[in-house]
Amino acid sequence: MKHFFTQDKVTVGLVAGLGSELLLCLLLAAVLLLGGWGIDGHQRLFAAMFIPPLLILRAYAKGRQHPVVSKTLATVLFVTFVAFMFYLFQAHLIVLR
Numbered sequence: 001m002k003h004f005f006t007q008d009k010v011t012v013g014l015v016a017g018l019g020s021e022l023l024l025c026l027l028l029a030a031v032l033l034l035g036g037w038g039i040d041g042h043q044r045l046f047a048a049m050f051i052p053p054l055l056i057l058r059a060y061a062k063g064r065q066h067p068v069v070s071k072t073l074a075t076v077l078f079v080t081f082v083a084f085m086f087y088l089f090q091a092h093l094i095v096l097r
Contacts, residue, residue, distance in 0.1 A: 006064075013060075013072025020052035021080060043093055047084065053077045 005012055025046055032039055053073060061070040088094045 008066040008068045010068060010072045012066075013069040014076060016056050016060075016069070017053045017073045017076035018080075020056060021049040024049045024052055043091065044088070049084075050077065050081060053080075 005016065028045060028048065029039060032042055032045075053076065057070060057073040057077065060066045060073060085094070089096075
């Protein structure tokens with residue numbers, strides 16, 4: 001498994017980016033449900049899912065010098081952020097006046 005994340009491939013960026021977002025979302029959903037709160041009123045908390053991919057992107061871009069993984073992570077981060085903002089606008093959780 002460790003050897004997989006040392007490669008400079010698109011699949012590594014997809015797995016690292018989407019996997020970290022998914023794991024944090026599942027963890028946050030489990031904490032909310034176990035705490036007795038609902039997910040309905042706390043959708044904006046899921047914006048924290050963008051923190052791990054940012055940290056992973058920084059590590060790959062700065063420390064490991066993997067340009068393909070860095071570009072893939074930046075693309076994944078951008079696409080998921082735009083999709084999340086679209087969801088927040090459609091659900092009227094963010095309103096522009």
